[in-house]
Amino acid sequence: MFDIEQIDAGRGIVQYRREHLTGLRCRISPERIKRGIGQYYSLAPPSGECPFCPDRVREETPVFEDGTRIEIGESITFPNLYPFAECHTVTVISRDHDVERFSVRQLSDALLGQIESLKRHGGYASINWNYLPSAGASIAHPHLQGISDRSPSTLAECYLAGSYRYRARRGTIYQDDLLAHEMDAGRYLFGDEIPWIASAVPLGEREVRGLLPIRILEEAESYTDCIAEGMREIIEIFRDTGSMAFNASIFFEKPGCDSGFRAFCSLIARINPNPWSTSDSAFMERLQLEPVILTLPEAFAAYCRRR
Numbered sequence: 001m002f003d004i005e006q007i008d009a010g011r012g013i014v015q016y017r018r019e020h021l022t023g024l025r026c027r028i029s030p031e032r033i034k035r036g037i038g039q040y041y042s043l044a045p046p047s048g049e050c051p052f053c054p055d056r057v058r059e060e061t062p063v064f065e066d067g068t069r070i071e072i073g074e075s076i077t078f079p080n081l082y083p084f085a086e087c088h089t090v091t092v093i094s095r096d097h098d099v100e101r102f103s104v105r106q107l108s109d110a111l112l113g114q115i116e117s118l119k120r121h122g123g124y125a126s127i128n129w130n131y132l133p134s135a136g137a138s139i140a141h142p143h144l145q146g147i148s149d150r151s152p153s154t155l156a157e158c159y160l161a162g163s164y165r166y167r168a169r170r171g172t173i174y175q176d177d178l179l180a181h182e183m184d185a186g187r188y189l190f191g192d193e194i195p196w197i198a199s200a201v202p203l204g205e206r207e208v209r210g211l212l213p214i215r216i217l218e219e220a221e222s223y224t225d226c227i228a229e230g231m232r233e234i235i236e237i238f239r240d241t242g243s244m245a246f247n248a249s250i251f252f253e254k255p256g257c258d259s260g261f262r263a264f265c266s267l268i269a270r271i272n273p274n275p276w277s278t279s280d281s282a283f284m285e286r287l288q289l290e291p292v293i294l295t296l297p298e299a300f301a302a303y304c305r306r307r
């Protein structure tokens with residue numbers, strides 16, 4: 001399922017990894033973690049001008065065509081004011097601007113708000129999260145972003161097309177075979193209904209994937225608690241390993257299609273907010289599309305299982 005080639009780069013090893021299904025590649029250089037970059041964590045205090053705080057969110061955010069927002073528990077969902085998709089919605093997760101520890105209820109309600117807002121569109125949907133400015137959040141107040149389009153995003157397309165080819169060739173579902181393979185590969189973390197595994201070819205630092213036993217967005221409605229439990233656990237593990245910031249995406253197939261694809265949730269740890277704007281995305285990640293990763297997935301999985 002994966003190629004792993006290792007060289008001795010003089011000062012430590014470098015692994016070149018490739019996923020057969022998609023052709024996606026990355027490099028892993030464990031030595032580079034010794035640089036200790038991004039361990040410093042500082043965040044500007046809330047300015048009191050946050051449009052997602054409770055006293056302003058209903059004044060300053062748009063409404064759907066029917067004049068409403070979707071409110072589930074603490075969460076509140078509305079259209080993105082500056083969309084980059086046919087359907088682009090925002091879900092403010094919490095009343096609090098700074099959240100010490102997300103509850104399963106908070107995350108599950110926010111996921112339900114996203115599903116409700118996206119299923120009206122009926123396209124290729126994903127639910128996404130940039131947490132903290134260094135992970136791309138322009139507003140620090142925790143919020144999810146859902147997008148849905150007639151065509152899938154580039155990465156979703158890789159997995160949709162790959163899963164289709166895989167089933168046509170072998171007659172089996174790629175994600176079923178992946179799970180069977182990963183249970184003994186030293187990358188399984190936890191979870192039964194939704195197994196969470198360290199990604200063999202990580203697209204970002206300490207990438208974890210939750211393999212969902214569903215295809216489309218609507219089916220996720222009955223799994224939001226389970227997804228939220230897993231996400232919360234991964235966020236806690238990231239924090240234990242010194243990373244406050246992260247990105248998350250949950251990918252779905254379009255209703256009415258059946259390519260052999262199964263939905264999955266991906267989380268990656270990101271560099272912490274820092275006063276020098278030091279980035280964890282450079283020419284390899286942005287222009288050569290081949291991320292340089294510092295943590296071996298097997299070492300990360302071993303850490304998680306010990307924890």
Ligand SMILES: [Zn+2]
Pocket residue numbers: 050051052053054096097141
């Ligand atoms: Zn706020």
